[in-house]
Amino acid sequence: MALDLYKVKDVYFNKLYQPRQNASEQIKPKVLLLDKITTTIISMSYTQSQLLSNDIILIELIENYKTLSVMKHLNCIVFVSIKSLSSLISELKSPHFGSYEIYFNNSINKNQIEKIAESDEYEIVDKLIEIFQDYLILNSHLYQIQHEPGAINPYLEDGSKLTSLLLSLKKNPIIKYESNSNDIKRLSSEILYNINSNSNNNLFDDLNIHNDVPPILLLLDRKNDPITPLITPWTYQSMIHEFCKIEKNLVNIENQQIILTDSNDQFYKESMYLNYGDLTDKFQKYVEKYKSETNQSQITKTSNLNELKKILMKFPEFKKFSTNILNHLNIISEIDKQISLQKLWDLGELQQTIVCDLDSQQNIKERIITVLKDSKISTTNKVKILLLYSIRFNFDQSFLSILNDPLCSDPLPSEEQVNLLSKFKSLFNLTNLTNIQKQQQQQGLTNIFANKNINISNLFKNHQNENDNIYLQYTPRLNEIINKLIDPNLESSVKLNTLIPDKVKQKYGTTTEKVQDIIIYMNGGLTYEESRLIHEISENNKKINLIIGSDEMLNSETWLNKLYNLTKDKQTEPERTQFRDLL
Amino acid sequence: MNKSTTPTKKINKISFGEQGFSIGDQQDKSSSSSPTGIVRSHWKTLQSNNLCKICHINLNVKNGIVNCRKCGQLHCNLHTHYEVRLRNPQFDEKTPQYDSNGIWSRCCETCYLERQNTEVLSNNLTEDFKKIRLTFADVNELKRIKVQRNFLKLVNEGKEVTHWKTGNHCSICFVKFSLLIRKHHCRLCGDLVCDDPNGYRKYCSIYLPIISLIDRLPNLNYDKIPNDTIKFRCCINCKNGLLFELRKQEQPENEIIKTYLNLIDQRYQIEVMLEKYSKDEKIGHKLMNHLKDFEKLVINFRNQFFTNDLRVVQIENEQLIKNIYQSIAMFLQDNLIKYKEISAIHVPPEPQKEEIKPEPSLTKKQVRELREQLMVLNEQKFLIENMIKDFTKSRRFDELNSLILNKQELEDTINELENKLGEFKFI
Structure with a gap:
C-alpha cells in the first residue's frame, strides 16, 4: 500500500529513538520531553516497553521544565509542537540534560528557528528536525486530527494539521472538496495556501517524485451525510465504538481499561471488520484453540516432569493469550448485552428497511408505531428511527403524540429531541438548498416534482450491492463519492470542486484521468463503519490507495448530541457560518 | 473489482503486441524500441511453455501473453492491468526506470505495487540551525561579559551600576504591573521584573544575598567580600548569565x-x-x-x-x-x-x-504463578505420600518403587521452585 500510516509510525520511531545499529556506538540513556499534544501522538503509536527497550528511561512534560532535576548524563529527545516553543526556549536557557535533539511535529518557520538558536547559549542542541505528524494514527488507513478547545481560527489549525499529513506522506495533491459546504471551502483554500505559499520552506516543491498520477485530497463534510452515524453498526470495531466507546485506542469496560490496537493484537486485527455473526464464530474458534493448547498444560494430568517443566516455561505466553481472550470476551459480552437490552435485532432490521427502501411506507409506518409503543425500547433509539423515517419520508406529527405518551416512552423525549425531530430534514435540506435551486433554474418548472427530494433520495440510492446480510445493506454515501472518483463515468449527484496547486499544475497539467492515491478528510466526524468501507474498497482494488480521517470518531450518541446543539443553534442564530464550531 | 472482464478488443491487441514483439526481436535487435519509445531489449522471449510470473497459469492467446514493460517478464492478462510511467534506461541501467514524467506503459502487478511505496518525509534543519546559532554566539557572550562586569562593580563599589528602565510590563513574563504585582528592578541589567516568590511567576526574579553568588563564583576579582546580610534583586536572565561557566561544567557522576x-x-x-x-x-x-x-x-x-x-x-x-x-x-x-x-x-x-539464580526481580505476578505451581506440586507430593503409605500397608511393593522415584522427582522440583521463589516463598 502506498499510503500506510503504520509505515509512517515506524519511520518516525526510528528517526526519534534511533535504535542502535552496531556495537561501536556508545549507549547513552535518554529522556523524552513531550508536550500535551505530542504525548497523545506518542502514546497512540508506541508502547511503553518499546520506549524502555530503546533506553528511554524517563518521560517528562516540557511544561514542567521548572521542576525537572538536573541530569547531565542523560541525552534529551524533545518532541513537541510549536505551541511549546516558549517552554523549550526556557529549558535551553537553563538546561537540565546533557544534549538535546529537537523534533517538531509540524513545520516551523525561520523566525522560530532563530529564537531557538538565540536561546541555545550552551550549544547543546545537536539536531533540529521537523517530522510531520500533527495527527493521531488509529489504524493503518485511519487518522484523526485533534481539536484544541478555544482555537481562534479552527480552519488555520486544521489546515496546518492536514498539511502535516500531506508532508509526512510526501504528497502534493489536487484538492477536491464538496462545493456546498462553506467550512470545507475555507479549509481547502487554507490548505492550498499552505501548499502554494513558501511558508513551508518550499517543502512541497519536490514532493510527488514517485507519483505517476497526482494524489487527491478529498475534503468532505459530515453534514452532507447525516444518516450514516445514526444507523446501528454491525461490525466489530464499529460496534465496540457504538456500545463501549473507543477513546484513543482505549476501551473502558467495567472499570477496566483495555488497549485495542491491531498492530499487536492478532485476533483484533483479523476480526475488527467482521460482522457480528462471523465474529462470534471466529471468537469461538479462538477460544477452542486456547483450550486445546492449554489442555496439554494441565499440570495434574501430566505424568512426565520434564514435560511439566516445558509447560511451566511457556506460562507467560499462555498468560498473554488468556488475558487477550478475556478482554475480547468482556467486550463481546458487553456488546451482546447491549444488543438484547436495546432490542437491536429488531431495530437494526427496521433501520435498514427504512434507509434502503425495502418496504412500503404504510408497512414501515405500522412497524414504527409498534416500536414507539414498546416501552422497553429507549427513547433515544426511537428518536433515531424517527429521524431516519423523517428523512426518507416526511416527518409525521402523529408519531409525536405516541412518543410523548408516558405509557410508551420512558423517559419522555426531551425538548431537544422533539425539536430535532421536527427540524431534522430542513436542517440538512437547507445546506443543500442552493444546489437544488440551481438545478431548478436549469431544468425549469416542469421538473419541480422530480427535484423535490433530490438530495435525500440520492442518499438511499446506493444500496444496490449484493449484500445478503439484512443488517449490512446500507452503504454510506462515501462509497458513491469514491466510486465516482475512480470511475468518472458513473452517475452521481455529488458535486466536487477542484483546486490544483501550482507545482502540480506544472507537472501534470490540469487534466488528469487516472486516480491512485486518495487522502480523505471528513470534516465533522467519521464513523468506523466508513473506515471499514475504505478498508474494503482498497482491499478489492489494488490500484487504489486510500486513507481516511476526521476530527472525531462518531457513534450514534455523540452524533445525536451534536445534532441537538445544532438545532439549538439554529433557533438562536440563523446564520450558518458558525456551524463548524459546534460540529 | 479486480476481476473486471476484459473486452475482447483488448485481447486482440495483446496477441498483436505479442506478434509485434517476436518479429521485432528477430529482425533488428539494435533498435528494439516500441512505438512509444520505451526499449524492449530486456523483454523475455517466448519459450516452449510459458507461465505467468504471478499466477503460474499457462500463457496462451486466450489468457494473453504480455511482457511487463518494466521488468520484461511474461504475464497473463489479468496481472497486467496496470500502468506506470517509465523512461528509457540511461548510462549502465539495464531496464527502463520509473519516472513520474515518463511515458505511460503497461506493467505487471509486481512492478505496479513496487512503485507504490509509502514514503515518509522528515526535514533536517540542523545545518541551518547551527549557522544561525553561530551568529548569536558573539552577542550572547557579550551580554554575559556585561553582566559579569556589572556584578563585579556591584560587589566592589556597592552602588547602582545600571540605569533603571521604565515600563508597565515584566520584561520576562510580560505580566502587567498593578497594585498587587509590584515593579522591581534587576540590579544588574536594570530591567523591570515582577516578583512572585511562591506563585506561578516565581522564576522571573529572585531576591538573594550577594554572598551566595560570590560563593559560587570564587574566581572573580573581588576587592572585598561584603557581609552576608546584603541582599539584592536579580532577574533570571542575569543569574543564568552569571552562572553560565559554572553550569557548563560537568556534573559529578550520578x-x-x-x-x-x-x-x-x-x-x-x-x-x-x-x-x-x-x-x-x-x-x-x-x-x-x-x-x-x-x-x-x-x-x-x-x-x-x-x-x-x-x-x-x-x-x-x-x-x-x-x-x-x-x-x-x-x-x-x-x-x-x-x-x-x-x-x-x-x-x-x-x-x-x-546455575542461574532466579532473577531477583520477580514481579508480583511471577511470584503468584510460582506459588501456585508450588502448591500444586506440594499437593501431588502429599497424594503420592499417602499412596505410598497405602501401598506399604497393602504390601504392593512392585508399584511402590516407581512411586518413591516419582516422589523423589517431585521433591526435587519443589526444591527448585522454592529456591526460585527465595524470600517470596511464604505468602
Whole structure:
C-alpha cells in the first residue's frame, strides 16, 4: 500500500529513538520531553516497553521544565509542537540534560528557528528536525486530527494539521472538496495556501517524485451525510465504538481499561471488520484453540516432569493469550448485552428497511408505531428511527403524540429531541438548498416534482450491492463519492470542486484521468463503519490507495448530541457560518 | 473489482503486441524500441511453455501473453492491468526506470505495487540551525561579559551600576504591573521584573544575598567580600548569565546513571552473544559468565535503590529508578526461557553456584504463578505420600518403587521452585 500510516509510525520511531545499529556506538540513556499534544501522538503509536527497550528511561512534560532535576548524563529527545516553543526556549536557557535533539511535529518557520538558536547559549542542541505528524494514527488507513478547545481560527489549525499529513506522506495533491459546504471551502483554500505559499520552506516543491498520477485530497463534510452515524453498526470495531466507546485506542469496560490496537493484537486485527455473526464464530474458534493448547498444560494430568517443566516455561505466553481472550470476551459480552437490552435485532432490521427502501411506507409506518409503543425500547433509539423515517419520508406529527405518551416512552423525549425531530430534514435540506435551486433554474418548472427530494433520495440510492446480510445493506454515501472518483463515468449527484496547486499544475497539467492515491478528510466526524468501507474498497482494488480521517470518531450518541446543539443553534442564530464550531 | 472482464478488443491487441514483439526481436535487435519509445531489449522471449510470473497459469492467446514493460517478464492478462510511467534506461541501467514524467506503459502487478511505496518525509534543519546559532554566539557572550562586569562593580563599589528602565510590563513574563504585582528592578541589567516568590511567576526574579553568588563564583576579582546580610534583586536572565561557566561544567557522576550504564553495557554484551550463540554453541560458557555478571548487577541495583518491600529509596528520582527497573525486568522476562535453556546445556563446573539464580526481580505476578505451581506440586507430593503409605500397608511393593522415584522427582522440583521463589516463598 502506498499510503500506510503504520509505515509512517515506524519511520518516525526510528528517526526519534534511533535504535542502535552496531556495537561501536556508545549507549547513552535518554529522556523524552513531550508536550500535551505530542504525548497523545506518542502514546497512540508506541508502547511503553518499546520506549524502555530503546533506553528511554524517563518521560517528562516540557511544561514542567521548572521542576525537572538536573541530569547531565542523560541525552534529551524533545518532541513537541510549536505551541511549546516558549517552554523549550526556557529549558535551553537553563538546561537540565546533557544534549538535546529537537523534533517538531509540524513545520516551523525561520523566525522560530532563530529564537531557538538565540536561546541555545550552551550549544547543546545537536539536531533540529521537523517530522510531520500533527495527527493521531488509529489504524493503518485511519487518522484523526485533534481539536484544541478555544482555537481562534479552527480552519488555520486544521489546515496546518492536514498539511502535516500531506508532508509526512510526501504528497502534493489536487484538492477536491464538496462545493456546498462553506467550512470545507475555507479549509481547502487554507490548505492550498499552505501548499502554494513558501511558508513551508518550499517543502512541497519536490514532493510527488514517485507519483505517476497526482494524489487527491478529498475534503468532505459530515453534514452532507447525516444518516450514516445514526444507523446501528454491525461490525466489530464499529460496534465496540457504538456500545463501549473507543477513546484513543482505549476501551473502558467495567472499570477496566483495555488497549485495542491491531498492530499487536492478532485476533483484533483479523476480526475488527467482521460482522457480528462471523465474529462470534471466529471468537469461538479462538477460544477452542486456547483450550486445546492449554489442555496439554494441565499440570495434574501430566505424568512426565520434564514435560511439566516445558509447560511451566511457556506460562507467560499462555498468560498473554488468556488475558487477550478475556478482554475480547468482556467486550463481546458487553456488546451482546447491549444488543438484547436495546432490542437491536429488531431495530437494526427496521433501520435498514427504512434507509434502503425495502418496504412500503404504510408497512414501515405500522412497524414504527409498534416500536414507539414498546416501552422497553429507549427513547433515544426511537428518536433515531424517527429521524431516519423523517428523512426518507416526511416527518409525521402523529408519531409525536405516541412518543410523548408516558405509557410508551420512558423517559419522555426531551425538548431537544422533539425539536430535532421536527427540524431534522430542513436542517440538512437547507445546506443543500442552493444546489437544488440551481438545478431548478436549469431544468425549469416542469421538473419541480422530480427535484423535490433530490438530495435525500440520492442518499438511499446506493444500496444496490449484493449484500445478503439484512443488517449490512446500507452503504454510506462515501462509497458513491469514491466510486465516482475512480470511475468518472458513473452517475452521481455529488458535486466536487477542484483546486490544483501550482507545482502540480506544472507537472501534470490540469487534466488528469487516472486516480491512485486518495487522502480523505471528513470534516465533522467519521464513523468506523466508513473506515471499514475504505478498508474494503482498497482491499478489492489494488490500484487504489486510500486513507481516511476526521476530527472525531462518531457513534450514534455523540452524533445525536451534536445534532441537538445544532438545532439549538439554529433557533438562536440563523446564520450558518458558525456551524463548524459546534460540529 | 479486480476481476473486471476484459473486452475482447483488448485481447486482440495483446496477441498483436505479442506478434509485434517476436518479429521485432528477430529482425533488428539494435533498435528494439516500441512505438512509444520505451526499449524492449530486456523483454523475455517466448519459450516452449510459458507461465505467468504471478499466477503460474499457462500463457496462451486466450489468457494473453504480455511482457511487463518494466521488468520484461511474461504475464497473463489479468496481472497486467496496470500502468506506470517509465523512461528509457540511461548510462549502465539495464531496464527502463520509473519516472513520474515518463511515458505511460503497461506493467505487471509486481512492478505496479513496487512503485507504490509509502514514503515518509522528515526535514533536517540542523545545518541551518547551527549557522544561525553561530551568529548569536558573539552577542550572547557579550551580554554575559556585561553582566559579569556589572556584578563585579556591584560587589566592589556597592552602588547602582545600571540605569533603571521604565515600563508597565515584566520584561520576562510580560505580566502587567498593578497594585498587587509590584515593579522591581534587576540590579544588574536594570530591567523591570515582577516578583512572585511562591506563585506561578516565581522564576522571573529572585531576591538573594550577594554572598551566595560570590560563593559560587570564587574566581572573580573581588576587592572585598561584603557581609552576608546584603541582599539584592536579580532577574533570571542575569543569574543564568552569571552562572553560565559554572553550569557548563560537568556534573559529578550520578549513582543511578552509572549503574544503569553498566547494566545496559552488560545487557548489550548478552544480546550480541545470544545472537552469536545461535550459530556457535561454543561460547556458551562465556555467555554464562556475562549472564552471571548481569545478574549480580541487577541484584546490586535492587539492593541499592529499593527497600525490602520494593519501595524506592530516593524519592526525588523515583520514576527514573522505577523505569530502569522495569526495563531490566522486561529484558529478563523476554529472554528467561532462553537463559534457562542455556544454563541447562552448559552445566558449569560448579553447578550449585553457577546455575542461574532466579532473577531477583520477580514481579508480583511471577511470584503468584510460582506459588501456585508450588502448591500444586506440594499437593501431588502429599497424594503420592499417602499412596505410598497405602501401598506399604497393602504390601504392593512392585508399584511402590516407581512411586518413591516419582516422589523423589517431585521433591526435587519443589526444591527448585522454592529456591526460585527465595524470600517470596511464604505468602
